[in-house]
Amino acid sequence: xxxxxxxxxxxxxxxxxxxxxxxxxxxxxxxxxxxxxxxxxxxxxxxxxxxxxxxxxxxxxxxxxxxxxxxxxxxxxxxxxxxxxxxxxxxxxxxxxxxxxxxxxxxxxxxxxxxxxxxxxxxxxxxxxxxxxxxx
Amino acid sequence: xxxxxxxxxxxxxxxxxxxxxxxxxxxxxxxxxxxxxxxxxxxxxxxxxxxxxxxxxxxxxxxxxxxxxxxxxxxxxxxxxxxxxxxxxxxxxxxxxxxxxxxxxxxxxxxxxxxxxxxxxxxxxxxxxxxxxxxxxxxxxxxxxxxxxxxxxxxxxxxxxxxxxxxxx
Numbered sequence: 361x362x363x364x365x366x367x368x369x370x371x372x373x374x375x376x377x378x379x380x381x382x383x384x385x386x387x388x389x390x391x392x393x394x395x396x397x398x399x400x401x402x403x404x405x406x407x408x409x410x411x412x413x414x415x416x417x418x419x420x421x422x423x424x425x426x427x428x429x430x431x432x433x434x435x436x437x438x439x440x441x442x443x444x445x446x447x448x449x450x451x452x453x454x455x456x457x458x459x460x461x462x463x464x465x466x467x468x469x470x471x472x473x474x475x476x477x478x479x480x481x482x483x484x485x486x487x488x489x490x491x492x493x494x495x496x
Numbered sequence: 497x498x499x500x501x502x503x504x505x506x507x508x509x510x511x512x513x514x515x516x517x518x519x520x521x522x523x524x525x526x527x528x529x530x531x532x533x534x535x536x537x538x539x540x541x542x543x544x545x546x547x548x549x550x551x552x553x554x555x556x557x558x559x560x561x562x563x564x565x566x567x568x569x570x571x572x573x574x575x576x577x578x579x580x581x582x583x584x585x586x587x588x589x590x591x592x593x594x595x596x597x598x599x600x601x602x603x604x605x606x607x608x609x610x611x612x613x614x615x616x617x618x619x620x621x622x623x624x625x626x627x628x629x630x631x632x633x634x635x636x637x638x639x640x641x642x643x644x645x646x647x648x649x650x651x652x653x654x655x656x657x658x659x660x661x662x663x664x665x
Contacts (some may be wrong), residue, residue: 392658395526427628440662441618441661442660444615444664445612445615445618446619447612448612448613448615448616449620452579493611493612
């Protein structure tokens with residue numbers, strides 16, 4: 361009698377647990393996928409890159425020169441040597457301030473990099489290069 | 497009478513045309529002479545290059561020759577200027593391209609580059625050569641010996657790729 365009374369409670373508990381599982385599971389899967397990408401582009405760097413770089417440096421870009429020089433979504437398909445080369449190029453253009461191009465910033469001033477953003481990007485590129493050089 | 501008039505007018509016209517043309521020629525010649533007075537030197541040439549790529553590394557002969565013949569005029573301190581490159585306005589163009597070339601990549605300063613900078617340069621060499629952006633078409637007009645066949649482009653591409661991978665080891 362007592363157990364019968366508790367049955368609905370157990371059932372409810374089981375349902376809550378099941379619901380929790382189905383809710384949690386996909387997010388954990390998403391998280392690991394995110395983490396995989398993050399090994400290359402950190403969250404910090406990603407928000408800056410999305411704001412200031414990806415507009416031209418993506419596979420569907422109309423800017424052919426920008427596209428052939430660098431596509432962010434295919435960075436992780438490159439060999440280590442080529443990846444380091446691209447990261448070094450990013451480091452160089454951000455450091456000298458030639459990217460984003462001044463002409464582009466006339467249209468889109470909000471894409472300009474602040475000093476803090478520059479520092480963050482440079483740090484990201486630097487660390488990504490050095491960790492790969494040391495590994496080998 | 498009418499015919500004669502017409503004929504002399506024709507002669508007059510052609511003489512006027514000749515006059516204008518010769519004036520134009522003279523003006524152009526004067527401009528060409530005058531622009532030689534505009535100061536400006538071609539980028540310097542250095543014979544002593546202790547940090548040069550070829551001086552410090554044993555490269556495959558074919559690769560070394562290709563680099564020397566097709567790249568070194570703009571991408572090293574050892575530029576060989578032809579006579580006409582001392583004459584303005586060609587001088588300005590050659591000077592500009594040589595300066596730009598050395599700034600992007602100077603093989604004479606190769607050993608001063610960090611490993612990562614070398615890897616970036618090698619990756620870009622491969623890209624530029626494979627996509628035929630380099631050597632520049634305007635340079636090839638007067639430098640037939642610098643032209644690269646498809647096979648030579650592949651040789652340079654593979655050299656750059658292998659070298660870069662070696663730097664990782």
